Amino acid sequence: MESKIFRDFLIQRGLKLTKERMAVLNQIFSIHGHFEPEHLYLNIRNSEIKASRASVYRTLNLLVESGLVERISRSDKGNVYEHTYGHSHHDHMICTTCGVVIEFFSESLEELQKMICTEYHFAGTTHTLEIRGKCRTCQKRKK
Amino acid sequence: MESKIFRDFLIQRGLKLTKERMAVLNQIFSIHGHFEPEHLYLNIRNSEIKASRASVYRTLNLLVESGLVERISRSDKGNVYEHTYGHSHHDHMICTTCGVVIEFFSESLEELQKMICTEYHFAGTTHTLEIRGKCRTCQKRKK
DNA sequence: CTACATGCAAATAATTTGCATTAGC
DNA sequence: GCTAATGCAAATTATTTGCATGTAG
Numbered sequence: 001m002e003s004k005i006f007r008d009f010l011i012q013r014g015l016k017l018t019k020e021r022m023a024v025l026n027q028i029f030s031i032h033g034h035f036e037p038e039h040l041y042l043n044i045r046n047s048e049i050k051a052s053r054a055s056v057y058r059t060l061n062l063l064v065e066s067g068l069v070e071r072i073s074r075s076d077k078g079n080v081y082e083h084t085y086g087h088s089h090h091d092h093m094i095c096t097t098c099g100v101v102i103e104f105f106s107e108s109l110e111e112l113q114k115m116i117c118t119e120y121h122f123a124g125t126t127h128t129l130e131i132r133g134k135c136r137t138c139q140k141r142k143k
Numbered sequence: 144m145e146s147k148i149f150r151d152f153l154i155q156r157g158l159k160l161t162k163e164r165m166a167v168l169n170q171i172f173s174i175h176g177h178f179e180p181e182h183l184y185l186n187i188r189n190s191e192i193k194a195s196r197a198s199v200y201r202t203l204n205l206l207v208e209s210g211l212v213e214r215i216s217r218s219d220k221g222n223v224y225e226h227t228y229g230h231s232h233h234d235h236m237i238c239t240t241c242g243v244v245i246e247f248f249s250e251s252l253e254e255l256q257k258m259i260c261t262e263y264h265f266a267g268t269t270h271t272l273e274i275r276g277k278c279r280t281c282q283k284r285k286k
Numbered sequence: 287c288t289a290c291a292t293g294c295a296a297a298t299a300a301t302t303t304g305c306a307t308t309a310g311c
Numbered sequence: 312g313c314t315a316a317t318g319c320a321a322a323t324t325a326t327t328t329g330c331a332t333g334t335a336g
Contacts, residue, residue: 016290016335037325052293057326077301078325093265106259109252113274116249122236122278131256133267159310161316180300195318200301220326221300 002029002085003067009066019128020051024059034082034101072128091128095135102135144171145228147209154211164253173244177225177244215271217224234271238278245278 010017014086015066028035041056051059060081060122063069070084072092091109109129117124148181149168150216171178174279184199194202196276202231203224213227213236234252260267 014290018291018335020292053148054294054327055292058291059281063157089252093260093263093267094151095265096268098246102263102265104259104263106255107254112249112252112255113272116235116247117274117276119246120245121279121282122238122245122274122276123278123282124236124274125239126276127272127274128268129226129256131265131267131270133260133265135266136264139264157315161310163317196303197319198317201316270330 005068005085006063007065008040009062009068015131019049020055021062023047023049023051023061024056025068028063028081028083029086031083033103034072036078036080038078039090076132086114091130093131093133093135095138096132096137097134097141100135100137145226145251148211148228149206149209151207152211158205162192163198164202164205166190166194167199168206168211170204170225171224172229174226176246177215177223179223181221213269234273236274236276236278238281239275240281240284241275243278243280274284 003022003025007017007020010021010097012097015050023044024040027047029042031043037060040060041051041053042054044051046128062068063077064081068083068085071080072080072082088105089110090103090105093104095102110138113124113127146168148163149164150160167183168185170190174183180196180199180203183203184194184196187194187285188197201273203212206226207214211226211228212224215223215225220240222253231248233246233248236247236252237243238245256267256270
């Protein structure tokens with residue numbers, strides 16, 4: 001699982017597996033969807049093993065480098081992250097009225113993107129698609 | 144053109160068309176691709192009519208609200224913008240090695256997205272697709 | 287035991303805001 | 312003239328960093 005991947009990543013870099021780093025990792029993987037660093041920090045403050053804001057940010061950067069977490073950046077202030085391991089790829093629809101985030105996946109979309117990459121001789125590794133608009137509920141509400 | 148649209152937008156809101164706002168607008172529309180607020184500010188400092196950082200940021204927010212400019216946010220630090228008027232919709236491929244940005248457009252992709260929206264009862268208005276990976280040149284270079 | 291990690295507080299950086307002054311309409 | 316905009320500098324917010332101390336390997 002993810003802690004094994006992270007451990008291997010750290011060893012490979014000659015870094016140490018500290019309890020603070022584990023606390024951050026565990027917290028992240030206990031969260032379902034998206035999260036912000038501050039949110040993460042507050043949760044950790046309330047948990048068994050604590051970590052400072054500095055460590056949260058430092059660990060977050062390591063996790064992104066290791067590929068376990070992805071920065072999907074799209075908040076007005078600050079970054080938004082999401083863990084990628086064990087959480088299959090998907091894209092997002094964001095309601096500009098209520099802010100709700102709908103995750104979706106489309107195989108055709110993935111394939112089309114591969115074709116486009118080929119056409120442009122681009123070796124795509126990851127992508128982010130974000131569709132903004134109004135969700136079902138807000139469409140009704142506003143008229 | 145864009146200045147007419149912006150003027151109308153301002154009037155509709157009971158706001159004023161100042162020379163600073165025009166300077167920001169002109170500067171943006173004299174730029175081909177993407178830009179960052181600081182870049183914009185520096186260009187304006189060197190132009191005829193100047194504007195402070197505060198005004199640049201304030202105007203930028205108005206332009207986003209008016210729909211003339213879009214925040215495509217994805218720099219490690221700060222936001223990246225792009226003007227949308229007269230610059231038809233397209234998506235981006237970003238090389239994670241050299242940072243080059245390739246713009247592309249695919250009609251099939253647009254249609255597929257419409258279909259997905261329909262399926263999810265989502266009224267999509269705009270979208271951003273960003274594919275990250277290695278560009279042709281960097282693929283050769285690194286091997 | 288040694289190098290790397292931690293926490294803290296100070297430093298950076300991007301952006302926003304309060305306020306006195308200036309300028310569209 | 313009235314209301315909104317400007318510039319400045321101070322305030323906020325998010326994130327990083329230097330340094331003395333702690334700790335994993």
